[in-house]
Amino acid sequence: MTTVPHPSSGMDLKLMYQDCTLCPRMCHADRTSKTGFCRCTDEITAARAALHFWEEPCISGSGGSGTVFFSGCTLKCCFCQNYQISQEGFGKKISTEELARIFLDLQEQGAENISLVTADQYLPSVVSALDLVKGRIRVPVVYNCSGYERLESLQLLSGYIDIFLPDLKYYDTGIAQKYSRAGDYFFYASRAIPEMIRQTGIPRFNQQGVLEKGVIVRHMVLPGQKADSIRLLHWMADHLEKGSFLLSLMSQYTPFYHASDYPEINRRITTYEYEKVLDEAVRLGLTDGYMQEKSSAKEEYTPAFNLEGIERRI
DSSP, X not given: OOOOOOTTTTOOGGGGGGGOOSSTTOOOOOTTTSOOTTSOOSSEEEEEEEEEOOSOHHHHTTTXXXXXXXXXXXXXXXXXXXXXXXXXXXXXXXXXXXXXHHHHHHHHTTOSOEEEESOGGGHHHHHHHHHHTTTTOOSOEEEEEOXXXXXXXXXXXXXXXXXXXXXXXXXXXXXXXXXXXXXXXXXXXXXXXXXXXXXXXXXXXXXXXXXXXXXXXXXXXXXXXXXXXXXXXXXXXXXXXXXXXXXXXXXXXXXXXXXXXXGGXXXXXXXXXXXXXXXXXXXXXXXXXXXXXXXXXXXXXXXXXXXXXXXXGO
């Protein structure tokens, strides 16, 4: 048997912070002395670590997903529901060792998995923390991300992540630039998602119906953008092998943060908009996965960022 070294083998991952190219922004900031585009330094900052019950049923299960919400973000979505942490930077600094202990604590609480939410900007530290608990984490590790990923960074996660939970937000470059300041969003996401599928393989569930391996591609339908949503569905049908992923088609859009600056999206989506997209998904055979009821657009689905599970570690 041939042993293939991990991409980070022999590499000091923390050196990656000194000339940061972790995300597609490739801002080259020395994050040991200043913040990058993500508004983060090289110190892990997180806002919540707790059991979370509002994910897809196969992620939350009966025990809840052991979710760590990291501060900062590589996107600038004008409608972000987690804006307190993604844009305003709320959170507490923790060490790699403390993050590793948080993983173990969530597992002891009965978490179905350990879910890392928006961890891209701390990828070297996350890999180091997972190394510290290697052999002691008995539940799947979930990487919950925006889909705006560099292949080189994803390859560092090979062997560490059991489940990828990426967004697939936009097809059109103009829409992506307008709402997230990322005109190259689809260029990167359309390459990242096949790599995620390659790493995890086809979806695999345990006897309780909880996902153990695989990729769930999330798409949230935006007001007035059903045509862009349908283009994404066609891309998935044409480029991703049937049965290789699950689709989570979301209706929960709620105008947060600076959505009011864009009148066309300063509202919730209509039943007609969502059903048109859903009907096209069914027509294309994209029926493995989840849909949401229109009533899912509720603000209470956004957790309270109150340092639960974080502050007591400081």
